[in-house]
Each structure stands twice: as structure tokens, then as C-alpha cells.
Amino acid sequence: MAVQINPSILSADFSRLAEEAKAVEGADWLHVDVMDNHFVPNLTLGVPIVESLSRATDIPLDCHLMIEDADRWAPQYVEAGAGSVTFHAEACAAPVRTAREIRAKGARASMALKPATPIEPYEDLLPELDMLLIMTVEPGFGGQAFLDIMLPKIRRTRELISKHGLELWLQVDGGVSASTIERCAEAGADVFVAGSAVYGTDDPAAAVRMLRDQATGATTAAGWACDH
Numbered sequence: 001m002a003v004q005i006n007p008s009i010l011s012a013d014f015s016r017l018a019e020e021a022k023a024v025e026g027a028d029w030l031h032v033d034v035m036d037n038h039f040v041p042n043l044t045l046g047v048p049i050v051e052s053l054s055r056a057t058d059i060p061l062d063c064h065l066m067i068e069d070a071d072r073w074a075p076q077y078v079e080a081g082a083g084s085v086t087f088h089a090e091a092c093a094a095p096v097r098t099a100r101e102i103r104a105k106g107a108r109a110s111m112a113l114k115p116a117t118p119i120e121p122y123e124d125l126l127p128e129l130d131m132l133l134i135m136t137v138e139p140g141f142g143g144q145a146f147l148d149i150m151l152p153k154i155r156r157t158r159e160l161i162s163k164h165g166l167e168l169w170l171q172v173d174g175g176v177s178a179s180t181i182e183r184c185a186e187a188g189a190d191v192f193v194a195g196s197a198v199y200g201t202d203d204p205a206a207a208v209r210m211l212r213d214q215a216t217g218a219t220t221a222a223g224w225a226c227d228h
């Protein structure tokens with residue numbers, strides 16, 4: 001699979017979301033950060049805004065639910081127009097049932113792990129998922145420094161994906177920029193969320209292209225791109 005770059009609207013201007021979506025034309029997905037001020041200490045947006053945004057852009061929505069009670073809410077984001085819904089392992093009582101519900105409603109099912117949550121207890125669940133998100137910052141805010149200590153977890157997850165022969169996408173989110181994306185790609189990530197590194201520039205579409213070129217180069221050099 002070719003690498004994918006998903007700009008995070010957490011760093012966009014929330015009063016102009018439709019225009020901000022147009023500013024990243026060429027991006028693979030638009031990463032929508034849903035925060036409830038309980039699971040994370042920040043509050044952003046919910047179902048009605050996702051519904052409006054899905055009508056305002058042709059870029060598919062990659063909704064990252066940083067909320068409690070994810071089992072209850074995840075299917076509603078599919079109904080609101082999300083093409084991919086990510087729930088947190090730490091906030092989901094029944095990840096298999098929730099992933100199956102997301103898929104049954106026609107979206108891609110994804111699970112996220114906070115930095116302190118290991119991948120190993122979830123190995124048997126991986127076939128139920130279309131994507132695994134490894135947080136490379138503590139979730140809640142954009143503009144944080146990338147956590148290098150997550151690179152071994154990315155490597156171990158890539159090895160598990162290869163071991164089981166899965167078509168699972170491996171996403172990283174938090175502090176992904178021109179100076180960190182190559183390390184993530186070398187470690188095995190293939191879907192990259194970037195907020196400030198895209199929306200913090202004068203030309204967000206050009207930033208997407210540059211990040212894509214860097215990640216593609218690093219993935220090819222690492223030599224694992226062709227086997228999945």
C-alpha cells in the first residue's frame with residue numbers, strides 16, 4: 001500500500017472547516033479529532049459537525065474518537081459520514097463488537113493505543129481491525145513533541161502484522177513532521193496524521209506532498225513496503 005497522509009483538523013481554523021478541508025486537497029483522509037473533556041482534557045466537536053463536514057468535502061473522514069463510552073458513540077460517527085472510525089482500547093468495553101458494528105455499517109474499523117498501552121494484549125484482535133493507531137504523544141492536544149520511545153512499539157506492531165499476514169494499516173499520530181516522519185516510516189507506519197506540520201504552514205497542500213515524499217522514500221529504503 002502507498003503511504004497515506006491525513007491532516008489533522010485539530011490544528012485548523014474551526015470557524016472555517018470547509019475551507020480548511022479544501023486547503024489540503026490531495027490528502028488521503030481528513031483526520032477529525034473528537035474529544036469529550038473526559039477521556040482527554042480537551043473538548044472539540046461531535047456528531048453534528050462531522051455530519052456537516054462530510055457534506056462539505058470529498059476527502060473521506062478519519063474520525064479519531066478520544067472519548068469515553070466509545071462503544072455507544074462509534075456507530076453514530078459512521079452514520080454521520082465517517083469513512084473510518086477509531087476508538088481507543090482504553091475507552092472501549094467491547095472492542096470486537098464495536099469494530100464489527102463499525103464494519104457492518106460500512107466504515108473501516110480502527111483501534112488506538114495511548115503511549116502506555118502495549119500492543120501485545122491485542123494481538124488476537126488485529127484481524128477484526130482495518131487500522132491500528134499508535135499515539136506518539138499523549139492524546140489531547142496538537143503541537144506536542146513526538147515521543148521517540150514509541151518507535152519500538154511501531155516496529156513490534158509491524159512485525160505482528162507481517163507475522164499474521166494482515167492487510168492492517170498502521171497509523172501514527174502526534175508530533176509527526178518533516179523531522180520525525182521518516183523514523184516512523186522506517187519503523188513500519190504507513191498512515192501518518194499531521195496537524196501543525198500541515199496547518200501550521202503557509203501552504204498546507206504542499207506540506208502534505210512533502211510529507212508524502214519523505215515517508216515514501218523512507219518506507220522504500222526500509223524495504224518492507226512491498227510485502228503488504
Ligand SMILES: O=C(CO)[C@H](O)[C@H](O)COP(=O)(O)O
Nearest residue numbers: 139140142143174175195196
Ligand atoms: O490526536 C491528536 C492529539 O491528541 C492530534 O491528531 C495530533 O496531536 C495532531 O497534532 P500534531 O501533528 O500537531 O501533533
